[in-house]
Amino acid sequence: METKLAVIGLGLIGGSMALALQRHEGVEVAGYDSDERTLREALHLGIIHSTAETARQAAEPADYIFFATPVNETIRLMKQASAEWSLKPGVILTDTGSTKTSIMEHAGLFREKDAVFVGGHPMAGSHKSGVRAAKEHLFENAYYLLTPASGKDEAHARRLENFLKVTKAKLAVVTAAEHDAMTAVVSHFPHLVAASLVRRLEDESVEHPFARELAAGGFRDLTRIASSNPDMWRDITLQNRDELLDQLDLWQQEMEAVRAIVEAGDPDEIRRFYDGARAYRDALPLKSQGALFSSFDLNVDIPDNPGAISEITGILAKAGISITNVRIVESRADVFGILVVSFQTADDRELGRVCLAENTSYEIYIS
Numbered sequence: 001m002e003t004k005l006a007v008i009g010l011g012l013i014g015g016s017m018a019l020a021l022q023r024h025e026g027v028e029v030a031g032y033d034s035d036e037r038t039l040r041e042a043l044h045l046g047i048i049h050s051t052a053e054t055a056r057q058a059a060e061p062a063d064y065i066f067f068a069t070p071v072n073e074t075i076r077l078m079k080q081a082s083a084e085w086s087l088k089p090g091v092i093l094t095d096t097g098s099t100k101t102s103i104m105e106h107a108g109l110f111r112e113k114d115a116v117f118v119g120g121h122p123m124a125g126s127h128k129s130g131v132r133a134a135k136e137h138l139f140e141n142a143y144y145l146l147t148p149a150s151g152k153d154e155a156h157a158r159r160l161e162n163f164l165k166v167t168k169a170k171l172a173v174v175t176a177a178e179h180d181a182m183t184a185v186v187s188h189f190p191h192l193v194a195a196s197l198v199r200r201l202e203d204e205s206v207e208h209p210f211a212r213e214l215a216a217g218g219f220r221d222l223t224r225i226a227s228s229n230p231d232m233w234r235d236i237t238l239q240n241r242d243e244l245l246d247q248l249d250l251w252q253q254e255m256e257a258v259r260a261i262v263e264a265g266d267p268d269e270i271r272r273f274y275d276g277a278r279a280y281r282d283a284l285p286l287k288s289q290g291a292l293f294s295s296f297d298l299n300v301d302i303p304d305n306p307g308a309i310s311e312i313t314g315i316l317a318k319a320g321i322s323i324t325n326v327r328i329v330e331s332r333a334d335v336f337g338i339l340v341v342s343f344q345t346a347d348d349r350e351l352g353r354v355c356l357a358e359n360t361s362y363e364i365y366i367s
């Protein structure tokens with residue numbers, strides 16, 4: 001029997017969701033995006049089977065409705081859907097938003113409509129946005145958090161979980177409050193810090209214009225997420241404002257403590273500070289594709305010459321293993337640099353590792 005799916009918002013996440021859910025046999029995906037070009041492209045790229053002229057038109061016949069719009073827009077659509085749309089009895093509505101408390105405060109709007117809203121957040125993505133960045137594999141191995149409103153909704157959450165299994169994400173149920181507290185620490189606050197570090201460099205560059213030329217390696221790694229979509233992050237910041245304010249207070253305390261350590265100038269204490277952070281960071285789970293790990297990387301020690309990069313990419317291309325990115329994190333004349341090769345899935349990375357080990361003598365490792 002055909003299952004009808006409506007995806008509202010066809011950017012990176014909605015597009016990827018539509019592609020991943022097409023792995024189900026007999027799923028018919030109708031899409032709507034307020035941006036006409038995105039809608040046309042989604043159809044052209046096979047991300048959706050049909051376009052709708054309004055969100056309502058896509059949603060009314062659907063068995064599952066996904067809102068993959070910026071979070072403030074999702075709340076606006078939820079209000080409209082509950083007040084005006086004629087939804088199919090038994091429909092499950094869900095979203096992909098990075099925040100959950102405000103959204104779940106509106107889930108009750110569907111209670112009298114024989115419809116259930118179960119919050120969702122696939123914790124994979126990148127600083128890229130838009131339909132062209134959509135990938136069927138995006139959610140594989142990533143955590144996908146679900147926030148059913150109450151015990152009564154858990155049966156519906158299980159139905160949604162079953163539907164989402166084809167994404168190969170790791171599904172977990174949490175409360176909206178737990179969700180927002182945890183994502184504030186691992187995702188939302190780091191975005192604020194990354195943006196602030198970039199702004200600090202911009203200020204510094206007034207006096208030292210050369211500083212921006214030196215912003216390589218670590219600085220670029222640490223601030224990649226500052227290239228994210230500002231509209232999306234405005235909405236997230238507004239919806240998770242209280243948690244972010246708490247994090248800012250705690251960060252100020254942390255910075256005071258760091259300041260005291262630096263001011264005291266005790267070498268042992270300074271080393272203990274770095275060592276503690278390194279030990280905790282190195283023990284973080286790497287297998288999962290959490291919010292801060294958006295690709296599967298392989299590090300290859302290569303000599304610092306352009307031939308080495310094309311050698312590696314050539315070997316992988318010949319073996320038909322697709323890569324999503326290559327970059328050098330450290331490169332100095334006459335020493336070995338580290339080439340970071342990113343893959344779409346853990347399986348591709350393993351194939352790449354074996355292939356490079358067989359065909360080169362470079363040291364290869366997963367950091």
Ligand SMILES: NC(=O)C1=CN([C@@H]2O[C@H](COP(=O)(O)OP(=O)(O)OC[C@H]3O[C@@H](n4cnc5c(N)ncnc54)[C@H](O)[C@@H]3O)[C@@H](O)[C@H]2O)C=CC1
Pocket residue numbers: 008009010011012013014032033034035038055068069070071073077096097098099121122123124125126127128129130131229232236
């Ligand atoms: N980018 C990421 O890495 C992740 C984002 N999310 C969440 O998923 C949602 C979507 O994010 P992305 O796909 O990255 O954003 P995106 O910017 O790539 O796509 C959003 C799409 O929604 C459309 N849109 C905006 N208002 C609309 C409306 N009223 N009706 C229909 N379409 C509308 C836009 O035209 C755009 O195509 C956001 O809530 C975000 O917080 C969740 C996990 C990861």
Ligand SMILES: O=C(O)C(=O)Cc1ccc(O)cc1
Pocket residue numbers: 097098122123124125126127128187225291292293294
């Ligand atoms: O680019 C990155 O590493 C991210 O942080 C991606 C991301 C953005 C928003 C989310 O809600 C979850 C993941």
